[in-house]
Amino acid sequence: MDGTTNFARSFPFFAASVGCWHKGRPVLGLVEAPYLHERFMAEAGSGAFLNGKRLAVSATPDIAHSVLATGFAYVRNEVVRNNVDNFSRLILKCHDIRRPGAASLDLAYVAAGRFDGYWEPYLKPWDVAAGCLLVTEAGGRLTDFHGGDDWLFGANLVASNGLVHEELRAELSGTEPEYQPWGREIEKQIRG
Numbered sequence: 588m589d590g591t592t593n594f595a596r597s598f599p600f601f602a603a604s605v606g607c608w609h610k611g612r613p614v615l616g617l618v619e620a621p622y623l624h625e626r627f628m629a630e631a632g633s634g635a636f637l638n639g640k641r642l643a644v645s646a647t648p649d650i651a652h653s654v655l656a657t658g659f660a661y662v663r664n665e666v667v668r669n670n671v672d673n674f675s676r677l678i679l680k681c682h683d684i685r686r687p688g689a690a691s692l693d694l695a696y697v698a699a700g701r702f703d704g705y706w707e708p709y710l711k712p713w714d715v716a717a718g719c720l721l722v723t724e725a726g727g728r729l730t731d732f733h734g735g736d737d738w739l740f741g742a743n744l745v746a747s748n749g750l751v752h753e754e755l756r757a758e759l760s761g762t763e764p765e766y767q768p769w770g771r772e773i774e775k776q777i778r779g
Contacts, residue, residue: 589618589714590689599623604691606716616717616724618691627695627721635698635724644727644748645700650677650758653703653751656685656693660709670708673759680758694718697746698725704747704755708732712739719746728752732759 590601599622698721
């Protein structure tokens with residue numbers, strides 16, 4: 588369940604998110620938003636779909652014309668790098684920013700071309716395991732804040748249509764969350 592605060596408040600932006608990984612790679616992803624009547628699905632090598640219709644990321648070429656999305660850690664008042672500075676900087680450079688409160692749906696919306704980019708620190712693997720495949724199968728790009736591939740366990744993620752990716756990444760600060768002890772332990776379990 589992603590977006591538990593939204594669910595508890597009857598705000599319809601929440602989803603069931605299921606990601607299946609095999610040998611360290613995503614193979615299936617499902618993000619089901621029941622109140623929105625939307626089912627996002629992806630299979631590695633077969634594309635991404637919304638209610639059976641093929642998805643593609645947007646063609647927005649730059650940050651100035653982009654609608655972005657982000658989120659904030661549940662414990663944002665307890666961490667130094669809380670993403671507020673990134674939000675403040677980017678809101679003045681892009682068309683607009685949304686903060687819906689469910690990472691799996693934010694990723695699905697990048698895949699659907701509704702958002703041009705998304706970033707968030709302090710994510711957990713179960714927040715992004717399904718949505719990541721949606722983005723890549725729809726033609727988008729995923730990295731950690733440094734541009735590397737440690738987004739699943741590294742606790743921060745940038746997803747985009749690919750065209751705005753480097754410009755978005757260049758604006759982000761606070762790339763090293765202070766304390767994420769769960770990340771490497773979960774990585775060991777998943778990768779064996």
